[in-house]
Amino acid sequence: MKIPPVKGTRDFYPEQMRLRNWIIDGWKDASIRNGFLEYDGPIFEYLKMYQVKSGDEIVEQLFSFEDRGQRLLAIRPEITPTLARMVNQQINSLPRPIKWFSVPRVCRAERPQKGRLREFFQWNIDIIGVDELIADAEVIFCAIDYMRQVGLTSDDVVAKISSRKMLAAILDLIGIAPQELTGVYTTMDKRAKLSDEAFEELLEKQLPDKQKQAEVIKLMAVTSINEIEEIFELNEAAQAAVDELKELFRLLDMMGVSDFCSFDISIVRGLAYYTGVVFEVHDKLGELRAVCGGGRYDNLLKDFGGPSVSATGMGMGDCVLEILLENKGLLDNARKPLGVDYYIAALDKELVEASFEIAAKLRAKGLSAEFAYKPIKMKKLMKQASNLGAKHCIVLGQEFIESKELVVKNMASQEQKNMSLDALLAQLR
RNA sequence: GUGGAUGUAGCUCAGCUGGUUAGAGCAUCGGUUUGUGGUACCGGGAGUCGGGGGUUCGAAUCCCCUCAUCCACCCCA
Known part of the structure; x- marks a missing residue:
């Protein structure tokens, strides 16, 4: 009915x-x-x-x-x-x-x-x-x-x-x-x-x-x-x-x-x-x-x-x-969406959990953070971040597997840096 | 309460004087072989054509009824 x-x-x-x-x-x-x-x-x-x-x-x-x-x-x-x-x-x-x-x-x-x-x-x-x-x-x-x-x-x-x-x-x-x-x-x-x-x-x-x-x-x-x-x-x-x-x-x-x-x-x-x-x-x-x-x-x-x-x-x-x-x-x-501070996504299935962990830590710092439930491709990741009005996106890929480094990209300036989670959190303080 | 208009996909609509399995754009989802954003291309899902009845071999299309929505009047704290 x-x-x-x-x-x-x-x-x-x-x-x-x-x-x-x-x-x-x-x-x-x-x-x-x-x-x-x-x-x-x-x-x-x-x-x-x-x-x-x-x-x-x-x-x-x-x-x-x-x-x-x-x-x-x-x-x-x-x-x-x-x-x-x-x-x-x-x-x-x-x-x-x-x-x-x-x-x-x-x-x-x-x-x-x-x-x-x-x-x-x-x-x-x-x-x-x-x-x-x-x-x-x-x-x-x-x-x-x-x-x-x-x-x-x-x-x-x-x-x-x-x-x-x-x-x-x-x-x-x-x-x-x-x-x-x-x-x-x-x-x-x-x-x-x-x-x-x-x-x-x-x-x-x-x-x-x-x-x-x-x-x-x-x-x-x-x-x-x-x-x-x-x-x-x-x-x-x-x-x-x-x-x-x-x-x-x-x-x-x-x-x-x-x-x-x-x-x-x-x-x-x-x-x-x-x-x-x-x-x-x-x-x-x-x-x-x-x-x-x-x-x-x-x-x-x-x-x-x-x-x-x-x-x-x-x-x-x-x-x-x-x-x-x-x-x-x-x-x-x-009508302008507010947008999240960080959008986090993993390129590999094993890294999805880590993206949740990072989101949780950013949220604990009072920042808004959204993450993808499933691994996604880079192109889609950028598109999602853009659609969400994210100020930054964080990519978990090969460098995270090798050396625990995140790719942090500023969506507006398009600058991106590799850094550890600790470095990112320290920078927020 | 009165009058007018309109009902086809989530949205905006097309479907000529009735003719086979109902379409487009947007949106959505998935792709376009190996890791970078509003573009381009391919594909998927999604509709009892508001509902009921009638005319007809055949109705989204014609007729009647009904419901809903919008617009105007009434009213406006």
Whole structure:
């Protein structure tokens, strides 16, 4: 019976595993460089955990099950609820600020398509307990810092930034009721994908009032923060939110990443829990879905039964990132095999054991060494060493039989020397 | 949940309007007479042509059903 792999999953053969590790190691490097500490949680939680902040639609996209104790559980589709739970549990003893990162494997029962699978890895960074805007700036900086690290430039990607707080204030100004807000947000979030007509049609459904519609359309057409101040008669709350966004851009400029950043009114983000700055990083050509997204979510810890503590963060999945890096030709280093230090092979059957002994001694010295299980011909030996990316090869042949000498060849320089094993080991010291 | 496309060797595919034992390139393994690396040549293994049914003397090829995958929509934490 042949059993196929499960829909939306990936098998990581050594080649793909190398790439996956390269991506994850890069995320970890960037996190640590930016002062984040690593954490992790269980791969499943109570189903309830994921129902708190999202509706039944989201629950349909969970892999959930009942355990033998009739507990309703779900495989994690994200790690933020786990983070909220963990932080809440120790909120009074954790040193502030809480700057944590994680690279969880997560699962969502969505229909797979380009850049979206049912199982993937998601880099998360979060800063908890900092009300100041500097934390939002740092999160965005860290994401960009990683992009730069892997060779992406401001010609390749752009961080599109907006503010939920500002949108809320202006929509309030326009006269949109709080209960209409979610629907309007959802429509606004789609703006970039739709034609003018399609957008207006969709908006019509959410917002029957013509006057308000016109105002929203006017708002969605702005391309700069200054334009907002020119077009709208801002009240105090709206002005404060606009000023805050301006301040964010000032901070990002100070951090030297402003060429990656641009204001974009259409960045709203799907679900309701964002309360302030929101952003998404996209490929500049606009061919792919968002590489990463995040923002401020000041109510989340409270929603999970904790105290009211502010938070801001972001998540980046490996699927879109990999496609983007592939398109930009930035995966050459990721695919390069590491290669062993020594490849050892014997030309005669009686010398195979000795090659194992030599490999063992090199390994004991902390070097990587691989050897052939069977005697092989010289030509094949060289080819094998070359395929394995070996830095050196050691040949056991006639001279080993006669005088216990190894032929040690540097594969790159092609230089080779005859020496005893002791001499080789001594030279390593 | 909706729509579109595609399923032939491990991978990428070819197989014209149905015709004998189903092919190529890459990969893999083994060779090319005696001890030195991505080249060249020879050879081997590997496929119930996604599965089932139908039409036909004969189906990878035509028809129906089904499954799977990919792409787009929905959704996107």
